Amino acid sequence: MMARRRVGPEDARSWLLVNGARPELFDPAHGSRADQVVLDIEDAVDPARKDEARAGVAQWLSDGERSAWVRINDHSTPYWEDDVATLAGVPGLLGVVLAKTEAAEHVTETYDRLGGATPVLALVESALGIEEAVSTARARGTFRLAFGSGDYRRDTGTSADDLAMAYPRSRLVVASRIGELPGPIDGPTVTHSLPVLREQSAVTVSLGLTGKLCLDPDQAPVLNEIISPAPSDVAWAQDFLADFDARGQVVRDGSDLPRLARARKITRLAETFGVQPA
Known part of the structure; x- marks a missing residue:
């Protein structure tokens, strides 16, 4: 497998989500073409396996040659405190993706608990999160914004239609600019159809987002191509x-x-x- 190009998180186009309860996927993901890898111990993991997944991710990251981001549970859950306590100081931790961010203090408290040096990518997934996007973008510790499109649709009843989803995406673009952050990261395309992925990624670019979450390593080369300058x-x-x-x-x-x-x-x-x- 071709080694992935090392594109820094400020410019990263493809963000590959990997189930944190499946450690056999970690090494292949790390060697994939994704710009950044996110080990997911939030929605991808059953509550009964949270402790196991958290410990496995921390152990894998403790190897000096391994590094990744980790999507942690949101601030309102009982898992958040254990997540930040376990991950604080882990050598291979590049940053955390904070699920369901709805307030600036969610980012700042996470950032402080992690030691004040680990970047926090705020995943905005609700109507309230979109409404508070500017204050979140300005919060101490916020590195970049991302759009949790699936949960946003569930929260608001919005369809997946491009027109219906243009408003929240544009809000994140504007908030990122106001907060002087890199461009935001769009939600994933849940399909194995590469033509559909190309089409939806082109919409991402047209609205001013500069990255996209993905669920399969095979999606990363397409995202990298479409989001890059032609x-x-x-x-x-x-x-x-x-x-x-x-x-x-x-x-x-x-x-x-x-x-x-x-x-x-x-x-x-x-x-x-x-x-x-x-």
């Missing part, structure tokens, strides 16, 4: 920057500065993701 965009960015330098970096009209910012962003991401111009 080779044609990279060629345009390089040509624009070359022309801008050739004319002495003189701004000609009001469209130059927005295009300059876009070209520089595309170039940076292309270098990060290894995308070559067409």
Whole structure:
């Protein structure tokens, strides 16, 4: 299996969720093409197996060559305190994904319990969570926002239609910008159809989200491709920057500065993701 490209969590496109009660899946996930791996000890694990899964994840992460994020149980549950107590100081812990975040203090208390240095990715999964997204984005310890689309639909009765789901996604995009965070991470596509995944990932990009949760390692290469700049965009960015330098970096009209910012962003991401111009 080809080793996954090491893309940092600020820019990570594909976030692979792995059942925390199935340790035989951890090594294959770590070697997959996903930008980041999330070991899930929340919804993926039956309550009767929480202790077992938590201990197994901590043990696996304690190996010096292994690292991953962990999705922990939400602040309102009796499992949250055990999760943060067990994971605090574990060497391979890159950060936690906090389930069902609905308030800034949920993030801050988690961050503080973990020692004040472990990033917290706030998973927003309810109407209240969406409403409080700006304060969550501004909270101390918040690293990035993510959309728990399935639980949001269950909470609100919203369909999976792109139009119906545009509002909460856009709220997370705006909140991330206000909080000066990297772009938010979209919810997963629950299908084995790669054409459907491509289509839904294109909607993710169009709304301004810059990552996506996934449930299968085979989805990661598709997400990475769709969420990355297209080779044609990279060629345009390089040509624009070359022309801008050739004319002495003189701004000609009001469209130059927005295009300059876009070209520089595309170039940076292309270098990060290894995308070559067409």
